Amino acid sequence: MEGQEVGEGKTKLIDESGKRLDGRKWDELRPISIQVGLMKNADGSAYIEWGKNKIMAAVYGPKEVHPKHQVLPDRALLRCRYHMAPFSVDERKNPAPSRREIEISKVIREALVPAVIVEDYPRTAIEVWVEVLQSDGGSRVAGITAASLALADAGINMRDLVVGCSCGIINNQVVADLDDTEDKEGSGDMPVAIMPNLGLVSLLQVDGIYSREQFQKAFELAIAKGKQVNALQRAALNTRFFGGEAKTTQVEEVAE
Amino acid sequence: MPMIERKQVIPGDVIAKGNHRYGPYIEKRGDEYVALRVGLAEVGGDGVKLNPLTGPYLPRAEDEVIGKVVDINGFGWVIDINSCFDGFLPASFVFGREFSPSTHDLSSKFAVGDIIGCRIESYERSRDPQLSIRGEGYGRVDSGEIVKISPTKVPRLIGKRGAMINLISEKTGCDIRVGQNGVVVINGSPEGISKSANAIKMIEEETQAPDLMTRVEALVGGTGSG
Numbered sequence: 001m002e003g004q005e006v007g008e009g010k011t012k013l014i015d016e017s018g019k020r021l022d023g024r025k026w027d028e029l030r031p032i033s034i035q036v037g038l039m040k041n042a043d044g045s046a047y048i049e050w051g052k053n054k055i056m057a058a059v060y061g062p063k064e065v066h067p068k069h070q071v072l073p074d075r076a077l078l079r080c081r082y083h084m085a086p087f088s089v090d091e092r093k094n095p096a097p098s099r100r101e102i103e104i105s106k107v108i109r110e111a112l113v114p115a116v117i118v119e120d121y122p123r124t125a126i127e128v129w130v131e132v133l134q135s136d137g138g139s140r141v142a143g144i145t146a147a148s149l150a151l152a153d154a155g156i157n158m159r160d161l162v163v164g165c166s167c168g169i170i171n172n173q174v175v176a177d178l179d180d181t182e183d184k185e186g187s188g189d190m191p192v193a194i195m196p197n198l199g200l201v202s203l204l205q206v207d208g209i210y211s212r213e214q215f216q217k218a219f220e221l222a223i224a225k226g227k228q229v230n231a232l233q234r235a236a237l238n239t240r241f242f243g244g245e246a247k248t249t250q251v252e253e254v255a256e
Numbered sequence: 257m258p259m260i261e262r263k264q265v266i267p268g269d270v271i272a273k274g275n276h277r278y279g280p281y282i283e284k285r286g287d288e289y290v291a292l293r294v295g296l297a298e299v300g301g302d303g304v305k306l307n308p309l310t311g312p313y314l315p316r317a318e319d320e321v322i323g324k325v326v327d328i329n330g331f332g333w334v335i336d337i338n339s340c341f342d343g344f345l346p347a348s349f350v351f352g353r354e355f356s357p358s359t360h361d362l363s364s365k366f367a368v369g370d371i372i373g374c375r376i377e378s379y380e381r382s383r384d385p386q387l388s389i390r391g392e393g394y395g396r397v398d399s400g401e402i403v404k405i406s407p408t409k410v411p412r413l414i415g416k417r418g419a420m421i422n423l424i425s426e427k428t429g430c431d432i433r434v435g436q437n438g439v440v441v442i443n444g445s446p447e448g449i450s451k452s453a454n455a456i457k458m459i460e461e462e463t464q465a466p467d468l469m470t471r472v473e474a475l476v477g478g479t480g481s482g
Contacts, residue, residue: 155311160268
């Protein structure tokens, strides 16, 4: 079998007809549903279900920075925390931040910072909390997608929304949106976050071994799928604020 | 009649192209005007505008705000103005030039916990906003019910040239004072206060309803009690 060449796991992840374990085609996304503005006590919030992922994102701020020595005189301090609930995985997870969670907190922050106009909020802190209630593959990109909606809901000035999608390699074949099994058994994972209107990439992580062609294909696929998720993201934000699709109307100017 | 285009936008949306004057919450990229907030954009004769639907209060010079004294130091009062920055009211603005920390007792004028109506004298990025109570009507607020709304809804609550707030005020017989920071103080009869508060909450929740004025009128109804 061709698929057994590179770092192949035990499970057969794609069958002969090209179907994956959960019945998806190679370039198909898992079902996604997004809601914005559910938490009353947060300044902004969003909830995303992406496959089996269930993730809540909340934004607090801008507010005063504590401890005071961390204050940035010319811009806001953006803090992010990615955390997995103890019950989010099969075996209880220790609630203390693990090495992996600290890393993901860092990359989420770095994926969001270019979109937020931090210069508009000098000497303040903006806090983003990403809480994974149930985890599946691709939780960092789902977290980024929800966190950028929470920021928009909080009314923080933003250049663009940020949206993520991951791609990867299973059975030596490039596929979109890996789930948990494919992530663990497959041979490569590539989470990508983009700012679709600006046409910029704000996160690109890769693990596994890719040929040049595979890398190119996976990267382009991640961007195309990210744009697809962006449509859902925009729809969720429009539903929250405009009760449906955003409208454009012509009205007569009232004479002063 | 010139036409205005009204658009519902979210961050990153292009509001208009070409050459216009533009207001806050909008960024110009090449010849495109891009929204930075969720809001209602207007493209018309006097340029591109964006009225945001959500967001914190950011101080602006000349704004009238209502705040609460949270601390007193030797030189003035620190006032919570419902923003990420605390306002500072210097004692010399209150006692005048001859103010000296040794002869004047600041807490006799305003104590911690007092509600104060004030004006933002100046605000720059590098320093906390400076407040002033010079002018008529500023100073301690002695009575009334406080209602907080989102600062982005304040223009709607006031209405065109005060139409909305005057309507509520007339119908309920209450004296209503609105701070740009979203703090509202209502004075009047208990029924009047509860009617006004309900109307204000409704305006906050249904900011975009086109028939808001008539619905507010129906809610506060009848003639005033005072």
